Amino acid sequence: MSWALALPKASLENPAARHVLLCLANYAGSDGRGAFPSALTLSEDTGLSERTVRLKLDELEKAGFITEGNQAIAAAYIDRRDRRPVVYDLQLKRGANAAPRKERGADDRTGCSSQQNGVQENAERGAAAAPNTSLNHQLTEEQQLQRELAEEIANQERAAAECPSPNQRxxxxxxxxxxxxxxxxxxxxxxxxxxxxxxxxxxxxxxxxxxxxxxxxxxxxxxxxxxxxxxxxxxxxxxxxxxxxxxxxxxxxxxxxx
Missing domain, CATH: 1.10.8.1180 (Helicase, Ruva Protein; domain 3)
Structure with a gap:
């Protein structure tokens, strides 16, 4: 979900589609692949109708934020073909690139291990690990986004229900x-x-x-x-x-x- 939250609003202006993408990201693997929540599940997560969820998934796919993934993943869990939701892969290339992971014990300059026989030669200075505040920030940002979206989404659904455009299917x-x-x-x-x-x-x-x-x-x-x-x-x-x-x-x- 951190990737989806980091998307600039300009790249995905529709708040309902952004909300669906955020919730879909919760069901994907660490590589963004293999998300297959049903439309009903996403409807419960987002507060949107199933019809709106399906429309927003179509919009996200057309815009290139998601693509259909390996459908065999859902088949492994759900026997009946007519009950299987679509498996989606999130296109992580639209987000920030992941930071390169440093090998444990690797020297920054040489890339060689500073360990001998599994033992660290020199103790690292400073704290063992800095406190991770990003999680709290992420939750706060998500909650704020949901509050901002709630009223606008409700207004959109009311408008669609009261007066759909003549050519809208x-x-x-x-x-x-x-x-x-x-x-x-x-x-x-x-x-x-x-x-x-x-x-x-x-x-x-x-x-x-x-x-x-x-x-x-x-x-x-x-x-x-x-x-x-x-x-x-x-x-x-x-x-x-x-x-x-x-x-x-x-x-x-x-x-x-x-």
């Missing part, structure tokens, strides 16, 4: 409401009555797709999916001589394998 989320014009257009195209989409239908539709974060659509695309889904429900119910029951939650029984 996003996974379904609980606060989503269909755009009135896009929904009206799709209802007219499908030849459905104006009141064909009750609130119960929207709740049922969201409940199904919130559980499928891998599917993304634009705002208009979700309106299209909603209208087509309601249309199928109406046709299926009509075939049974019934009205569609949008309060039925039996569909959730099939979601256990997702």
């Amino acid at each position: 996003f996974a379904m989320f609980a606060a989503w409401q269909p755009d009135a014009k896009s929904l009206a257009d799709q209802i007219a195209i499908a030849g459905l009555p104006d009141d064909a989409i009750p609130d119960a239908a929207i709740r049922k539709f969201k409940g199904f797709f919130v559980a499928k974060p891998g599917k993304v659509e634009s705002s208009a695309g979700w309106c299209y999916q909603l209208v087509q889904w309601v249309r199928r429900e109406r046709v299926e119910a009509a075939g049974k001589g019934e009205a569609p029951d949008f309060n039925d939650t039996s569909w959730a029984e099939d979601m256990g394998g997702l």
